[in-house]
Amino acid sequence: MSLMLKLLATTLLLSSLLNATILNKDIENFLKKSFKGNPNIVALKVKVEHRVPVEKLKGWEAFVVSVDATLKAKPKNRNVKQKMIWFSNGEIMTQDFVDMKSGISLKELVSPSFKPEYYKKANLIYGNENAKHKVAIFSDPLCPFCRNYVPEAINYMKKQPNKFAIYYYHFPLPSLHPAAVELVKAAVVAELQGKKDVVLKLYKVNVDAKERDVKKILAAFNSVMKTNIKPSDLNSDAVKKHIVHDLFVADSVMVSGTPTIFFDGKLDKTKRKFREIK
Structure with a gap:
């Protein structure tokens, strides 16, 4: 490329960035007023x-x-x-x-794109991180639709680890399913303890979604997971950090309901793009 073309390309790029910045400021100032x-x-x-x-x-x-x-x-x-x-x-x-x-x-x-930094190792539940496709799942384990959809989707994709990297983000809906808040904390504890297939087993836990008694919730969880998690285990800094991260990512990409699926960084309204991959 000639020097003149390089200078022209640089000028156009800077002009584009400047216009974008100006428009952002215009939007911000309009809303502030x-x-x-x-x-x-x-x-x-x-x-x-x-x-x-x-x-x-x-x-x-x-x-x-x-x-x-x-x-x-x-x-x-x-x-x-x-x-x-x-x-x-x-x-x-x-x-x-x-x-x-x-x-x-x-x-x-409209949905913000799923940034690369949101794909944390702690959220990778199945597949190779270098797999061809990345799928991010936000779910509440007591959401009725999630109870059927999420295990089916995970079981389909986990058989092809080099094709799908499955990232899971806890997104309990406390106003609808209060019990889910404690359930997802227990799931994080189990994962930190090295338990396998925690997310899939989470959808087999049968507990009243309106239940608020932590001991009853954990009894149902421990029965399925074969664990001995206690109420005091749910409040560790590591558990809080994981949950806060998941909720931060959900807020950043404007997740409001479950299940919400991002396929290769873009919101998948159909929730079935992974099945279209040959």
Whole structure:
């Protein structure tokens, strides 16, 4: 490549990065002005975390924005963190588009990409980390759909370790399944103890999803796992660290329900892309 072409390519790249930065700042400033009209907000941070091109709308992008606000409350102020999706073409902003034929909100099709650093060794439950395809599963072991889907999907993929690397992230839904919170902690304890096939066995534990008695939850867990995990084991720093990491990744990629599947870094709404691989 000639020196002139190299300089031109560099100039175009810098121009593109500058425009992207300016647009991010425009989005952030617009939202800050909008939110500051709320008298209950005493502190506010707004940041564009991801930009996703909208395939169906030329020139439009979806912006994943994190909002960190401190709200007036008694007896003390309350901190609220939230991720939002906005659409913009650089001149106009809107919160959503709806496909007139399907009735589907385009917001439902937007998801941040799954960053390489989210694939931690501690989350790899089956397969070779250098396998051709990486599959990330977020699940609550007491979610009725997960109870059927997750074991079936894992059993299908684990037979081909050089084709699929399966990464699993605990995502209990405490408002729906309070018992799942303690179950996933117990699962992490069992994994730290070196037990095998913990995740698959987790879906065989039968306990009332509304159960809050830790001893009853652990009795059901230990019966299936052949372990002797005690309530005190659930609160170790190692267990907390693992759960916090899983929830952080879930928040970063905007997981809100279970099961949620990412296939090769992209959200798989069909949850079946792994079956399309020959």
